[in-house]
Amino acid sequence: MESNQILSRTVSDLQNTKRPKVLVTFPHIPEIGIELLKNKCDLIIWDKPVAIPREELMKKIVGVDGVYCLLTDKIDNEILEVAGPQLKVVGTMSVGYNHLDLKALKARNIHVGYTPGILTNATAELTIALVLATSRRLFEANAAMLRGEWTAWSPTWMCGPGLKGSTVGIVGLGRIGIKVAECLASFDVKKIIYTSRTEKKEAAAFCGQKVTFNELLHQSDFIVVTTALTPETTNLFNEEAFAKMKKTSVFINTSRGEVVDQDALIQALKNKTIWAAGLDVMVPEPIPLDSELLKLSNCVILPHLGSANIETRTKMAKMTAENILAVLRGAPEEMPSPLNIE
Numbered sequence: 181m182e183s184n185q186i187l188s189r190t191v192s193d194l195q196n197t198k199r200p201k202v203l204v205t206f207p208h209i210p211e212i213g214i215e216l217l218k219n220k221c222d223l224i225i226w227d228k229p230v231a232i233p234r235e236e237l238m239k240k241i242v243g244v245d246g247v248y249c250l251l252t253d254k255i256d257n258e259i260l261e262v263a264g265p266q267l268k269v270v271g272t273m274s275v276g277y278n279h280l281d282l283k284a285l286k287a288r289n290i291h292v293g294y295t296p297g298i299l300t301n302a303t304a305e306l307t308i309a310l311v312l313a314t315s316r317r318l319f320e321a322n323a324a325m326l327r328g329e330w331t332a333w334s335p336t337w338m339c340g341p342g343l344k345g346s347t348v349g350i351v352g353l354g355r356i357g358i359k360v361a362e363c364l365a366s367f368d369v370k371k372i373i374y375t376s377r378t379e380k381k382e383a384a385a386f387c388g389q390k391v392t393f394n395e396l397l398h399q400s401d402f403i404v405v406t407t408a409l410t411p412e413t414t415n416l417f418n419e420e421a422f423a424k425m426k427k428t429s430v431f432i433n434t435s436r437g438e439v440v441d442q443d444a445l446i447q448a449l450k451n452k453t454i455w456a457a458g459l460d461v462m463v464p465e466p467i468p469l470d471s472e473l474l475k476l477s478n479c480v481i482l483p484h485l486g487s488a489n490i491e492t493r494t495k496m497a498k499m500t501a502e503n504i505l506a507v508l509r510g511a512p513e514e515m516p517s518p519l520n521i522e
């Protein structure tokens with residue numbers, strides 16, 4: 181065969197190679213993620229800055245080869261059924277994957293990518309910010325000042341509990357919990373205790389002690405929740421749990437809202453069963469403006485900002501795109517961060 185024939189055959193082969201289709205479920209993704217995907221794939225991008233409604237997801241997912249999704253998108257059996265058998269990969273731009281039906285994905289041999297590790301520090305930073313904002317009443321004090329209530333420097337005004345000498349309980353000592361504990365140790369806390377399925381060797385660095393959930397509730401001055409959402413942790417913090425906590429305790433949740441029975445938390449805050457709560461996560465998200473949680477002066481609420489630093493979100497977008505592209509070029513073993521489903 182002549183070399184120009186070979187060349188034209190190659191060009192026509194390339195032209196005939198169909199570019200894979202990828203659904204991106206949100207319009208505002210850090211640019212690098214979209215650029216990487218755009219080079220190799222045809223993109224269908226949900227164009228409104230709200231979580232894609234389920235009926236839209238059902239329509240747009242039909243026939244795609246890959247999905248770039250967020251923690252707000254429930255990818256379950258029904259969705260996979262309508263997507264079709266060509267779907268090869270779901271990349272979630274999150275470390276949490278409770279929104280994905282892993283069993284259904286595995287049953288269809290669909291690869292799953294996620295973004296662990298790279299958001300550990302950002303989420304730990306936000307958790308520390310929330311511990312301090314809640315215990316030192318930063319938002320409450322700022323709001324009072326703006327209302328003109330700062331009449332004098334007062335020895336008793338806007339005081340809160342300090343970390344020094346306190347017992348900190350971490351629920352779920354994974355990567356983020358460990359980083360939070362390491363940071364909090366530098367505030368001269370007395371003791372760090374934790375619950376976890378297994379003893380963590382990393383806890384030696386801050387003399388962390390594994391305890392039962394009950395012991396943690398009874399002993400802690402600060403409780404910080406960094407556990408994954410699983411059937412075992414759903415509604416772990418219920419009325420009974422709050423009743424076991426110290427009246428002076430500060431409760432912080434940066435994991436998932438579903439770990440908490442929210443009505444029980446509202447009652448605990450109203451009745452002063454516990455002293456205060458700081459939440460980066462809640463149910464539902466976004467929280468309706470008429471929620472009672474927003475009316476409580478002893479509750480600090482943030483709009484799920486755990487990983488929201490620029491560098492981290494950029495890395496998350498890149499990793500998600502690379503996870504998807506590796507599968508679509510037929511090299512799942514090159515995914516930077518596959519979720520290994522047992």
Ligand SMILES: O=C(O)[C@H](O)CO
Pocket residue numbers: 251273274275276277299435484485486487488
């Ligand atoms: O699961 C995650 O990635 C976090 O909740 C996002 O900050």
